[in-house]
Amino acid sequence: MVxxxxxxxxxxxxxxxxxxxxxxxxxxxxxxxxxxxxLMALLSNMDEAVKLDxxxxxxxxxxxxxxxxxxxxxxxxxxxxxxxxxRMATDNGDNRWYRGVxxxxxxILESDDRERRRIAKEVEKEMEEAxxxxxxxxx
Numbered sequence: 721m722v723x724x725x726x727x728x729x730x731x732x733x734x735x736x737x738x739x740x741x742x743x744x745x746x747x748x749x750x751x752x753x754x755x756x757x758x759l760m761a762l763l764s765n766m767d768e769a770v771k772l773d774x775x776x777x778x779x780x781x782x783x784x785x786x787x788x789x790x791x792x793x794x795x796x797x798x799x800x801x802x803x804x805x806x807r808m809a810t811d812n813g814d815n816r817w818y819r820g821v822x823x824x825x826x827x828i829l830e831s832d833d834r835e836r837r838r839i840a841k842e843v844e845k846e847m848e849e850a851x852x853x854x855x856x857x858x859x
Contacts, residue, residue: 721835722828724789727758731782734762738774761824769817777818780808785825792840793833801826 733749736742744752746763753759762778788801805822812818 722832726753726756727785727828730756730758730762731778734759735775735778758824758828761821764820765817768815772812772815772818777812781822781825784808784822785829788829789832792836793829801829
């Protein structure tokens with residue numbers, strides 16, 4: 721599962737780098753986060769990033785992430801996510817940097833959702849096996 725605190729730190733460290741508040745440079749961040757895919761998305765298409773208010777865009781994207789992280793997402797939730805991401809990208813002029821960052825957030829949400837579903841299936845299977853074992857023992 722994705723470390724949600726790490727995503728928050730990546731966003732904070734990148735924003736500080738972008739706004740000039742950070743002492744560490746790009747190389748140091750890449751080493752610190754081992755080229756994490758979220759950091760790589762933030763560092764990509766910087767020629768497009770400069771066309772936006774990056775701190776405001778990051779705040780919007782991270783707020784979106786916080787709304788859905790850690791949830792068991794339904795098909796309806798995914799439909800809303802897809803619609804919201806499309807609208808957010810359009811509202812930001814289909815900016816390549818923005819689109820890449822928001823799509824990486826969706827990838828992270830999807831990866832977490834898949835992992836949660838896998839774990840839930842494993843737990844369900846273990847519970848069914850335990851129930852069968854208890855029934856056999858009682859018989």
